[in-house]
Amino acid sequence: MQFFLDRLFDGISNGAIYAALALALVMVYRATATINFAQGEMALFTTYLAWGLTTRHVPVFVALLIAAAAGFVLGAVSERTLVRPIEKRSLLATLIVLLGLFSVLNASDGLIWGKGNQSMPSLFPNTLQSYVSVFGARLYWANVGVWLLVAAVVAMMFGLFNGTRLGLQMRATANNRESAALAGIPVGRILMLGWGISAAIGAVAGVLFTPLTPDSLGLGEMFPLLIYASAAALLGGLDSPGGAVIAGLLLGVAEVMLSAYVPAIGGQLQEAIAFVAIVAVLLLRPQGLFGTKEVERV
């Protein structure tokens, strides 16, 4: 029981991060019909930024806010300067440009902050003693903090989308850009906003995720995260934010449980599993668990 709970808590933490990133991916997909491949690297860049600040004695929380703001700017500028001009050409062109951004960001991380692995200080008390006992298992405060913060972010997003005029404008723009323009919605600004928010969420996810494992801030850190988040987004249905969150949590728990109870699957096989999960979902139910089927008119 204790073993199970320990794993469960870890799984929920990972899952929460996947959920946050998946949400970011879905937001962008709904608005621009593209997966922002560079999402992971934007998050990594801003996480490095936050880490760099903490080495100059900036408190972690402040570093987090700055990272989120930097992420917002990065996302908005990327949309305006890279994505918007290239979108009209083709999906392939857009994906390639994003891939280029991916490379540039990753390389910049190495050039600015070095190639070695670093440790990111945690937002929450993170010592070996900061836990509370639940049925004999250890529920670390750091974990609880992650859950609460992610839950807050997700709640804010839902509140924004469904409860505000701005949210309605964003949903309208994502649904039908031309009709949104005809209604007078400033489509360009909305798109930039969407990408900005999305990248800010990614920044928060990165800063939350990295401290969970010591020494994990490295150039390749975000690759698996991107895969899992994409798998979650696909699983949930690319146009369903709620689905993305649920799927993220499910994946996080499943991943930890599998590697705990089926030892043959070592840590490194996990991406392969996510890969298989993606394939399976797309085969059986291409619109994901909660998405809507697309109908295309010729």
Added chain:
Amino acid sequence: MTTPLVVRERSAAHRGLQVAGLVLLAGLAVWASTFNSFRLGQLTVALLYATAIAGLNLATGYTGQLSIGHSAFFGLGAYTTGILVASHNWNPLVTLIPAAVLCFAVGVLVALPSLRIRGINLALVTLALGVAFPELVDRFPGVTGGQIGLNINVYQLLPPPWTGISIANRFQYYYWLSAGLLAIVLVLSATLVRSRAGLAMKATRDRETAAAAMGVNLAWTKMMVFGLSGAITGVAGSIFAIYLGSLSADASFTLTLSIVFITGLVIGGVATTLGPVIGGLAVFFVPYWTENIRQGEASQLIFGVILIVLMFAMPEGLMGLISRLSRRVLRIEPQPPGPPGRQGGAAVPAAASGEPPADAARPADAARPADGEQSTDGEQSTADGAPSPVINHHEERNTA
């Protein structure tokens, strides 16, 4: 500005030019084989990259399916050869067959999910493939040597006696292997692209739903193309293993390599025959030349910037640029339409009669709509403003 010289397709002059082109290329290849071993080694790898990119071109350039996972095919081919030779004593050249078959199978499998939806999803699956491959290799050290790597005894990789190449000159052998493979692959893909299947591929790339409505079997097209694409890249990987003799997944077959391939594809020119050659040479030698500017990361940064800049400024790649410029000097035009019925009865995919025009690769939309594609020898087949084969047919029949 001088008016371009016009040559009719399949006329004697055209054939003459093609032969001259081939002779030139052959001459270049032979000249290169006289380089010293180091250069030969470099050239070998560059040509193998070119082959891998040619494989990628089929899936991404001609069929529009972005793959960020081709490093996995390259690696899979390499490791298949490596394992069969090192642990089971196979003849290295024979291992090319199982490598090709395995990669083909994986390619088909990977394409399965894209059957129901488009572009992005396949790209994601290939991303996962590219990330997962090195990890899978590390996970089974017993078979693959894991993180330590796999070593093949040099004596198993020597040029076979029938080639007449001595051990001292073995780099010539590897060079000719890669050059030969590249030549075969280029001819193969040029032929494929001009066939019915090629039309299906391009239709899939340009407008899937419309293609399906016109009878293109999307599922089949995507799966077969991806399988073939993977197989080609895989065989390039096999020869890479033969040349290198020592494999390490973390060093050579990571996601970075996938991005290198895509960069090469874009630099050379998407959906062109010779583009992959230029691309392969570029992505091998650019990092080599910029090695001194900060290890490793500089080239990754440069490639990223190149990708972005090219997509904006020169989406048709170098080959596209070259063909556009040289079209001012020399044009190859299709034969004028003959009497009705001469070109056969079948409607849509009668591509044998001429180059499908208006065939700019999607990223090259910005270029003039009539940019044609390259024939094997790098000369241009253009059909500026010529109507599509379908329309041609109808018009021909109506002139009866």
Added chain:
Amino acid sequence: MNLLEVTDLKAGYGQAEVLHGISLHVEQGEVVVILGANGAGKTTTLRAIAGLIGRRGTVSIGGTLLRPGVPAEAVAAGLSLVPQGRGTFTKLTVQENLLVGATKRRDKAAVAQDIDRWYEVFPALSARTKQAAGTLSGGEQQMLAVARSLMSRPSLLLCDEPSLGLAPLVVRSVFDVLREINAEDGTAMLIVEQNAELALDLASRVYLLEVGEVVTSGSAQDLRHSDTVRRSYLGY
């Protein structure tokens, strides 16, 4: 002063110019119809006026000159376009579709009133307020599109082929509603239509477009009795 003044409008897609210098005007409260065969450039005209595509020439609403390619400006000046194919926000509810139409308005109470009014005028919509708009029938979506466009209380309503894809009875009710709105609110309308008979019935003036140019214009009465129009468009 005319409500809508269009002078020498030229527009197209990429390198193909579709409109070769169109001039037209709409007076306050008028209903004007643009007729023409497929490919004549009717839709392009509306889209150019609404700012969805770039254009040369001048477009002014109520005396305000509009910049090309900026839809928000046209909306602010009091214009609203019901696009071809309805342009429904398929994933938003009916209620939300209407709210989006009012997105530029600040008077919440009046917006709520307007919504209630449209539910009265279109009872089919009131039965489906929380339904995803994509599940509505073609006719219902057309009603929704008209209501949505009117939520911004425009002085000029542009309609692009409101009858497209709809059953004859439904088309009739759409035109009845348009007539009603014009009579009650005094909203001017510029309607592009293939269905000449119904359109001529509603309109006071007509422009005939052919290959990107205005070839004839005049009062609806006159054109109805003109042999040319009748033969080309009404078939007898």
